[in-house]
Every structure is written in structure tokens, then in C-alpha cells.
Amino acid sequence: MATDRASKSPSPIPTTEFGQDGSTVTDSQWAAMQTVLNFVYQYRTPEGEDPSKLFQRKVNKRVLPDYYSVIKEPMALSTIKANIHSKVYKSFEGYVRDFALVSHNAQVYNRPDSGAYQDALIIKDVLEKELAKLVRDNVITAEQAKLPFLGEIPTQEDIIMEEVEEEDDADPEASDVEEEEDEDDDVDDSDEEGGKRKRRKGARGTGAITKREKKKDVDKEDDDPESRKKRGRPPRVDTPMEARIKEVLKGMRKFKNSSNTLMVYHFERLPDKAVMPEYYNDVKTPMALDMIKKKLKRKKYTTLEQCMKDLEIMFENAKSYNQDESQVYKDAVYLQKETRKLAEEVKAKPDTDYVMEDGRLPMPDGILHNGELWKVGDWVHIQNANDLTKPIVAQIYRTWQDQDGAKWINACWYYRPEQTVHRYDRHFFEDEVVKTGQYRDHPIDEIVDRCFVMFFTRYNKGRPRNFPADKEIYVCEARYNEEKHKLNKIKTWASCLPDEVRDKDYEMDLFETQKKMKKVPSPIKYLFKEGEQKETDELPKPVWGAPNAPPKIGAVHMRPRDPKDSPPPEPTPTPPPPPPPPPARPAMPAHSSSYNSEHRPSNINISGANMHQQSSAHTPLHPQPSPATYTPSHRSQYQTHSASPAPLQPMPPQQQGQFHPPPLTPHSSYKAPAPVSQVGQYSTPQSNYAQPRGGMPPASGYNAAVPPPIEVWHLPDSANVSIPEDVRSQFQCDEAGRILFFTAPPAASEPRTRLGHTAKYLAYKLKREEMLRAKRKADSLNSGTEGKARKRAKSEEMVAQERVKEQARLKAMEVMEDALADATVAEYRAIYGEGWKEAMERELQELERKQGEAGKLREERERVEHEWKTREREALAIRGLGGNLELVVKR
Template identity: 40%
Template sequence: MPAPSDRRVQKAMQSILDAMYDARDKKDQAISGIFEDLPDRKHFPDYYDLVKRPMSLNIIQENIKKNLYSGFTEFVQDCSQIAYNAKLYNRRNSLIYQHACILEDTFRKDIDDLMKAGTIGDIEVPMKTESNPGSPGGGSDNGDDKSEDDDVSDGAKSEYDPEDVPVSGVGTGGKVKTGGVGASQKALETEDDKKKRYRPDLMDLKRRRGRPPKVDTPNEAKIKVVLRGLRKEKSKDGRILFQPFERLPDVKQYPDYYRDIKDPISLDQVKKRLKRREYKNLDSFQADMDLMFTNAQKFNTEGSEIYKDSVVLQKLCHRNIEIERQKDDSEYITGPSSVDMQDSQTPGRMLKMSRLPLESIEHKGEVYRVGDWVHIVNPNDNTKPIIAQVFRTWKTTEGQKWINVCWYYRPEQTVHRADKSFFENEVFKTGQYRDHQIEEVVEKCFVMFLSRYTRGRPKNVGNITSIYVCENRYNEENKYFNKIKSWKSCVPDEVRGTDYEMFLFERQQFPLRVPSPLIPLLPAGAKEGDPPTEMQRGKENAPPTVGSIIPCPIPDPSTLNQAQAEPSPPPCTPAPAPVQPAMKFPPAHLQMQHGGGMQFGQQAAVARAASNPQTYQPAIPPCAFILPQNLGMSEEESKWFLRDEQGRVLWFSTPPVDPVGPASRILGHSLEYLAAKKEIEEKKKRKAREEADLGERKVKREIGRDEAMLFLVKALGVMSGNQGGYRQE
């Protein structure tokens, strides 16, 4: 236990802490509230992933009261930690970051005053100035819980976005209402900044984000208004009535709840359904809310606190729903020109109100929906379109149609070591969520998680010709790769419950690994420890033109796929067998014709049969691929090739299959398999005989038992008769 500090030092600590509690901004508004307590771990789990040593003003106050500081240096380190944590987690442009700077200045000023007065000796204040210009966290809009996709591993670096200023922010404490750009933040703005905030024409519509924008339908906006009203309701003693309904009871603690309640539901389930847009009208939302309150009234005794709260909240819910039902949808779809320019309005809020969500967008004969994978025009390289997934679709009041997408980077657009290898057609999920007009979309594509990519290919994907594989996220801020644990966390809420059909392989097939495509950029004689090559960023609204490679020993390309190679079993007979050419998968730009009946798994079977001719080799129907635009061949040249009904040139992956085959071709199972099969059949026969013998013995025992019982009954009857006769005598 640390030695207690003397009263003089303890008094100095308390005076500094009191000054931090009383810290104010330029508008004379208190700023310490957000730093008094640690953030709620439930609402901000990523805070504790990033911040390794959480600290708050109340923790320091408790340490002073309990006299836990052995010296003034420990106290100074804890005080510095508060501002450090807040600046590490929040954006440089955020309100909390500015308040952390004010708190740090207040702390340093008081330390200097005490040192000048001689109250304390010379103290070295730690320079904890870490900042996070692109915070991965900072709360969520409108008080909603964070999506499963909010993941710090993406390193989502977002510029300051008035729309994305959270209703609840995080310093080292809990939540603080900012209302967009609050009074404290406006104190930091110049007059030019204020004018720019109200100029929609100066806003960057294609700004990068750390998460998709909120694009609510009028119905969803009304539901959120109702939920906010319920969560604000308090009792006379200040207790929040809605808190017990946030989540379901613990199964172990209340097992009888799940026996009595057949359809349990809580606010967590309601919010998930709202995110997935399952509520098409207020009636379906009201039905779930009524079910939640009815469950509480059914399980709890009448007159209990939760029973009374559920009655009050249910009445309030009905009243608020009726109020919202009377409102016209146009109140939630307002163009910027008609917005009242008050201090509470920001460009982000005006843009948000001017978005009308769309179920789908038609463009060049294709229909695009949330969850679709697309190629987008790349301003830096037209030959490498941006790979992205659609997260939002909307149109403005002027009729322009927009999508918000999450970018996926190619290997050559990342920063990596020279010894890193990649799968063919591999891409990486980033934290870049960008807005694009629908005219920037080139075509549809498809991205598969590695675990599914190795088992087959998607069915019914139309004219999609490019299929990519993804296994990792790419943290653009810290330049590292992180394996994706759950693919559902990477896709939009609306499609997490859906799936797609697949052409399955006969067995799992891993794609080939290839060296880094940036190896040619390494200078001659580069060795480990040398500086990485320079990244070429190119234009702003596009991935890097060329990434960067870090010099280190380059692996031998021939060893990259050794772990995936299947060892061939020793031949059963020395008889030679004809070797067939191994069949590779078609390039990404070729479209497969599935009408021939051949699946991708059958292609893999051909490759395996070539390496092991002793295995069973089924007949494989022909398979053809369509060459895009005949690869620039003239009409005279293309006439020598087979074509489909639409005149497109067909390319066959293998020569025609001889249904008879050479006489020396070995068909059937291997000797090892036949020997094992015979042994298994013999075991089954032995087991059947043993079971039959056992059953026969059991029947005999039962017959013997019955005969013994019958004999015993007869014997008892004779004895009873004899005794009766004796009594008569």
C-alpha cells in the first residue's frame, strides 16, 4: 500500500482537482461533466479497446479521499491521463477534444501557479498529447445503439462532418448532449465558419465518413421520435421508467420468465428490427411495443413498480404514436431552401432532411439495392474500378440519386511488407464510406467471404463477371490487416438475414496465393529496415493510385501454395495412366455458361484426377465461357469460332471429353478403399450376428423366467390347498 501523502500535498491535489471540476469554456459553460465518470462499457466497448488506462475526475477524487497517492507525481499522471484519453479517442475537430484541451490547460496552469508559489516542488507534467483525427467511435446518432459493423479495426478516418456530430459523445465520462453544433463549439467558430455552416453550396457531398449516413424514411423518423419520448419519461423521484425494458432478463436468473412468456421482446430487438427496416408502418411497431409492455404486466404482479411503469409507458406510447400518425410525411422530407436558418440548424441536418430513402435505383438497365456489390468509376485508374458495397440509397429533393458505399481495396492500394502474399482476386474491407451519384456506377460485381469462396460460387448473379474474395479488414490509419471474425458484421443491417444460393465444389478449394504486386517498385538492393516506397495518393475521392511496400526478404513464389497442395497417395499398381491437363478456373473477366450443366466442383475434380489417376473419374459434361466483346476480333476472325444464340464467341476450358476413353484407363475405387470397405462390411456382419445371438439369449432368459414364475404359482397353490385341508380336519 502506498505511503500516505502529507496534508499540504493532499490539499494542493484537491485544489487542482477542484479547478478541473470548475473548468469552463469561453462562453462560461462548465465542461467537466463529460470527464467525471468513465464511459458506459455497453454503449462504448471500443473505447476500452483503444484506451488502455481509463481515468476520470471522480476516480481521482476517490483516490484523494482514501489517501492512495504516495506522491504528487502519481496524481499528476492521473490528471494528464484524462485529457490524453479524450484526445486519443475523439476527433481533433470534435467538441470533446476541444474541452479536453481546455481541461489540460487549466490543469497545467494550476500546476505552474503552485510551483511558483513554492507549495510544491518542480514537477514534470507528462506531455500526453496523443490525438485521434479519425476517431472510430464517439457515439451514435439519435441515441441509437451502435451497429454490428462499428469496428475500430477498419481504422475509419472521418473528416469533420456536422451531420455526424453524435448526440452522445465520449471523453472519459458518460454522455453529453451536443445537439449538433452546441453553444460551446460555436464559441470556437469564426464568423466565416458560421456563414459556411449555412451554405449548402459549400458542403462536400462526397466527404468520407466513418460509418454510413442516416437516411431514414418518414416512418422510421416517427418511430425514433416515439422512442426518444419514452426514454425521457421519469418518475417523481427522477428514476428513468424505460430502463428495465432495454434488454431481456437473464435466463439463468429468471428461468421462469421464459416459461411463462412465449414471445419475449425488449428494446434491443425493437431497435434491431428498426435498423433492418422491418417496420413498414407504425402499426407493426406499435404491436411490438404492446407485446413488450403486455409481457411485463403478465409476468409481474399487479401493483408492482414494473407493472405500474409498463402501464404508464404503454399509454404514453399510444399517445405519441397517434401524434406522429397525424403528422404529414412532408414534415420529415424538407429541402434546404425551406429550412429555417436558426442557430440549431447545421448543413449536415439540412442535408439529412433533404434525403428521401429509396428501395432501389434503376441505372442502365440494372436495379441497384442495399447490399449489392458494385464497380465505381476510379478517377485515379479507369482500368481498376473501385470495388464497393451499397449501404444507402436515396434521392434529393432536386431528383438526384445517390448511394453510400463501403470501399474495398485491392492489394496494390494498401501498405504492406514485401513478404506478404495475397489470394488471387483478393480485396480488403476498409472504413471508407463514401457518397457517389448513381451515374458513377459502372456495373455489378460480387465479393465473397473466404469460407464461402473456397466452397463454391454464387448462383443467379446475372451478368456479373467479376467475383472477389475477402478475408481481412484493412486499417488505413495504422496500416495493418485484421481478420474478419463475422462476415455479417461487414454487410448492411438490411441484408444480414438473407443468403444466396451457390454452385458447390465437390470439396473445399483454396485460391492460389500470389506475391505482392508492388515488389517491382522496390529499389535494387533494398533490405529490411530501409524506408518503404512512397505512396501515390492521386485524386482525393478515390483509393490510392499506388500503395506502399516495406522492404524485407521476399519469399520464393514456388513455396506460397505448398501448404495447400494435396499429397498424392502412392500408386496401387505400377501400370501407367494417361495424364490429363489440369483445369484452372476461368479469369475474372470471363462469364460462365451454366447451361451446360457443369458446376465449379466438377472442374476441381478434373484437376485432382490428373494428379491421382487411381481415383474415380466421373464423366464431365462440357463447359463454356463467353468472351467479352469477342476480345476485339474482327468478324472475319470470329467466324471460325463457335458462338451462342446471341452471336457471342464461346471459349471452352478443355477439349471434348471422350465418353469411352482408352482401354488402359483405370476406373473404379482404389485398392485401399475397397479393402477398407470390405473390412467395414465384415464388421457390420459380425455386429449383426452378435446382436442376433444376444436377442436370442434374451428371449430364452425371458421364457425361462416365465416358466419359473408359473411353477412357483402352481407350487404356492398346492401348498395353500394342503393347508386348507388340514384346517378342515
């Protein structure tokens, strides 16, 4: 944190407040110190202003808390006065250094055009002149009068693009909150993480100062788990065109007018419509720099010329509205001319001049990986090194390629409820996630699958159109402030999205009736220690694990509820018991009573007999309910039963089918998705467990007071090491090289349907070959005895050749079919997208129908041909008997 750095960073020059035991200051020098101080207090400018007024006392920390994050050694004239009175200084140089600090601090914190900065320069000039007088009077030496070097003071060029850079580098949560405040004047989110501070006019932003210190603290942050929650923001990945626009905007801020004011300040924002309504009557296309910056941030400009067109509109508006002799008009004319020059200069530079320092190559059109295009705005699952069964829910904010050719994304994380710190009685929606301020870089290979996050106001109305049914859909209602561990309700969902997609919306398939949304207790409520935790306790900390992953688990507390927090929902009343079954009729046979559940033997499996019990939720073997692991996933993935003992101690099979209430530990079986190496396996497995039970009442499948079960297991280190390394390498392992064991097998992938001939066609082909063989045999029998051996040999040779050709043709057809199948699948994916399978099935069915029709036509044609040939043979056999018979046959 900036505050920590300020308090621990060494001073540029060692302080002189604690010098040697013996003071070297003479009495005349003590008197000179007081004289110089009094002169500064009494000095007035020609306009009668007091330049020392702002520096007489230290800055109020409550008014400007960020001042002490920037200034490491605050100093005021009152402090110098007290040090003189108490004779703290051990040398005259210490006095000079403290006086120089007053001016130096003001120059570091404030902007050059601010009043405080100008007053500091006046104080510095007065001090140097008074010290020069003391040198001439031989009170001090020239060496003692020299002002020490206290560090670099940012120049005008260092801060001219401070606003643009702060927008690019700041946590996007800041702009999110700012946009929400623009759309809603309510200040409920004023304490949002990253919200912009209100600084007094003229104060320099802390961004440019803290950047100089950032590199010093990188190593410390890597070792500090708590610092992870403050790291991460989308990196700046500018295309050459965007870099050129920023250079033009930066160059505009160098020019000052005759009053030493930056010319660009006139054009920062549009006039207030309530104060100057006539401006909007005269100017039809209002334009200001803040609007241009916003369009640049949202990727609205595709060329430099588009930005220059907006700048021209801005300058022309100022020239048409203001008088020719006004300062605004003059500044607009001058800036317009200089901006055009800047644009020509940046266009003349090659693109190589605008490559990012670390070699990042922007990929604004997205990254093609594993046959899918991943682009900004996509919702994804990312590998979670802390828990492979709960991938990170995130949204892509940046895509780029590094100098080694590797593809990267930057994504905003969304935490699951069990990864946050909240009150123990907090309730969440099922499948809820919360937006964080974590913007982390990931290799493209760490993307597991697609998912989707919907705002809670739309979640109950429908689902995104054409989104696969086997992909996860989450609901989001709040932002999570990791600094204060607070959940703040989101007012404008668009402010939570990347700039590139804020203006885009998605189509929905609406439900027939709105879905009823129910909140459930916190999934980590079991961590609450009733009787031990109090309202006055410190906020607990989450448990961190791998460096680039969310917390392993959050925490709960019972600190006082924030006034903006809604109270937990009222508990749902217990439904009334079902009415007793009607008495048996006297005429019914005696054995019919076996259908009554009260008389049913306890060793009969009736898990599917109760109408009120769903097949996806099983009843525990004892009254104590077993919790379902809370992860945003399909509800059918969780089945509660109690047949799993402690880790690595499997229960014998004969015990799993019996009822033992006290000894068994309740445990819920988690139907885990496929390992992360199998991309896209997030289908919902079905459950067929038949749980024996004996007259037990159905219990709830969820209990927040019991910890969730372990879903991934590994052997002890000693046992794991005993397995040969070549064997271990064939299994999925964690970062420590231990083999991972899952509570369920991965979901089986659906085999690809290969193209091939229908059974009907193959049968016809076989029949035709038999007909050809029969025809050849008949031709052989009808021919004379002469040359039978020769013809037979020739026929066999031809058959053998045909067989070889047929085999070669079949092999070639197989290769062609495989190539055709792959090409067809790729073509269908490109044309139909996610619905390619359904499209292929439809066209295969149509092809099969047409092939059947063609087969029928072929059979009919061959039948007709066969009849004509038969008639011709019969006509030839009779033709030699006489002309009259031949005519009769032909007729």
C-alpha cells in the first residue's frame, strides 16, 4: 500500500533532528533562524497576498488523507518555529533542510499551475535571498546556506497525461463507480473499492508518484498474501493507432497561454447545462476532451482521423461561441494549429515506434484456441490451482501475445460466496457470484470452458439465446470490496463490463413465467463459532493458497450489520405434515397392507417409491442431514448420503448397505466435472444411487452448519513417494506432485458420429455382387465347350483383379471418408456455430431419404433392364423357326 511505503521508505537525505550530542549552532545563528522565519511570516506579495498562509501548519490528515501517502516527511513553519524554540537543531544545515522541505513537499504534491505550487516557489525564493544576506554578514558560510537535494520534482511533461494514464492504469472499479454515480445521484457506493478520491483543487494525483515506487515493492507483495487482493488490473495493451491518439492528446497539454495556464483546461469538460443552457442552444454538436477520452477507452475510434474530426469539432465550437478577443478563442486557434501538426508527426512515425515496452502485441480480434475464438467480454472458467473442482469465474478484459509468441488474457475474477468474508447470517442466491477488483493475467491454456454471468434483474426472466444447455450460468448482484470485506449492491450492470462491450446486449429466450429466486444461507456458515465470536472482533482474513488463484476459503464474522445491508430473509415456515393415509377397506385382501409405508419392511429399497422425493436428492441414512457442497453448478450434481467415511479409510462394502446412526460421519458425494485437461466437460451427471433406508423421514439436502465434504483427495507424502515417478506422471497431480483422487469419474464425452453407408445400401451392394456372379456363371454355362478352361482362367483373373481393385477402392474410400468427415465437421462449425450437430443430423436424415429414393429408382431400372434382356434372349431362341412365329413373338 502507498501508506506503508510512505512510512517505511528511507528519506532521500538523513534527517538532522537527531544529530550529534553537541550542537554546532551559535547564538547568532539561533537569532538568524528566528529572523529568517519571522521575515517569511511577514512577507507579502505585491498584490498583498500571504504566500506562507498554506504552510504555517501541517496538512489535516482527515481533509487530505492521500497527502501522507505521497509526502514522506511532512513539514510546516510551525514545526520549524517549535524546533527553534526548543533548540532541537544540532547544526544550521538541519534548519535549512527543514525550510527547504516546506517548498519541496508543496512542489511534489501540487500541480505546477496551482496556487500552492506558486506560493512554494515564492517561499523558496525568499529563503534563498535571506540566506544569502546571512552569508554576506558572515553569520553562516555559503556551504551552510546551500539548499539540499531532496529528490526529483515531477516536471510538467511528467504529468501532462496524468489523467489519461490514471484512467488506463487505475482499477476499473473506479470508473465503474463513477459511471454509476453519473446515472444515479445516490451515494450508496461511495465507499466502493477504487472509488476516486475528492482532492482539493490543484492537488496532484497520487498515481504518478506511486508509480515511481511500485518496482521497489514488487518482491514484498509477492511474499505477502494480503497484498494479493490489491494487485492486478488490466494491463495497457494499445494498438499503434491508439498510441498515436494518446500521443496527440499528450502533446496538447504542453502549451500554456500568457497567464501561465494550460490552454487545454478550457476544453476538459462541457459547461454545466444548468448554468449555461444558452451554450447548448448555440452549439449543436457539443464536444470536450473527456468525451474523446471516453470514446478512446471504449475502442470507438478505428483511425486517427476519427479522433481528429472530434478535436476539430471541439475547437470550432469554441471559436464559434466565444468572442474573437477572448482567451478561449485565442487558445482554441493556437491549439487547433498545433494539434494538426502533432497529428502529422505521429502519422509519419512507423508502427514499430509504438510497440509496448514489454513486447506485448495487442490481439483486439481475440485469440483462437482449441478451435474456439476467445475475445474481450467472454465469460470463462479458468483453472483454479486451489480447487480444481471450482474453476474461477471470470470475464476477459484484454487479449495479447507476448514477445515469445505466447497468448495471454487478462480477466476480472468473480468470487463464489465461500471465497468472501461476510456476516455469518448473510444469504446468497443459488449459483451466485460477486464481482471483485481482481484483474489477473492468465495464459490462454488455463481457460477451461465457457460460462455466463447474468445480472440478478434478468436472471429470473430467461436465459441467453443459443447458449449451450450444459454450460454454467451464474447470477451476480453485488461487488466485493476486498479492502473492507463488504458486499455492495450493483446499481448499473453495464458499469461492470469491459468498455468494448458496454454498449452491446445479448438476446434472451424468456421463461413462460418468471423464475422464483430463493436465497440460501452462507455455504461457510459452519465456520461461525457461536459463543466465541463477538461484534467487537477484528475482521477475519480469508485463507490464501496458490499465488494466482482466489482464496481457498473465506471467513464469517458477527460484526454489526452495515446500515445499507439488507437483513437476512425470514425462515421459510415448515410445511404441514401430509394427511394420514385412509383406513384400509374391510374387503381388501390381507396382503394389501404391504403397500402402506408404515408396514413396509425396513430392508426394502423404496428410494424411488416416494412421490415427493426427487431422484437427484437422496435421503441420508440417519437423521442428521448432510450438506451439499455449495458451488454454482447444476443442482443435480450434488447428492447427499452418508456412506463415505474419513479420507483414505474406505468402509467395507457390507457396512454401506446397513443402518448405523451414531458411528457414521455425514458426507456428501460431489459429482465432479471432468479434470481440467478435458476442456468443455461440464455436463450434468445423472445419479442412480439406491439408498436403503427404513422408515426414516426425508431430511433436507442442505445444512449450512456442517462443513462441506472434501471433494479431491491425495495420499500422505510417504505413500505418494512410494509410487514410482513414471507411474505418478501418468496421473493428474497437484503442484507438489501428489496424485489426485476424485470422488467421481469424469463425465464421458459423446463420441463423434462418423459418416458412412447405410445398412440398406450395403445390403443392396452385396445383392448386386451376387447377381453379377450369377450372371457370369450363367454366361459361362451358355457358352460352348470350346475355350472353357481359357475363359475360366481369364474370368478368375479378372475376379482377382476386381477384388484387388475393390480393396484398394475401399481403402481409398475410408481415407476419403475420414478426411471428408473432418472437413465436414469443420465446415459445419464455421457455418452453424454451436448448433452444428443439429444441422448435420438434419442434413444426414435428408441425405438418407434421398439415397433411399435413388436406390428404389435404381432397382426399378435394373428390373426393367433385366426383363428386356430376358425378352431379347427369348426372341433370339425362336427367330430361326420361321418368319410368321418371329412376327408373333415381336408383337
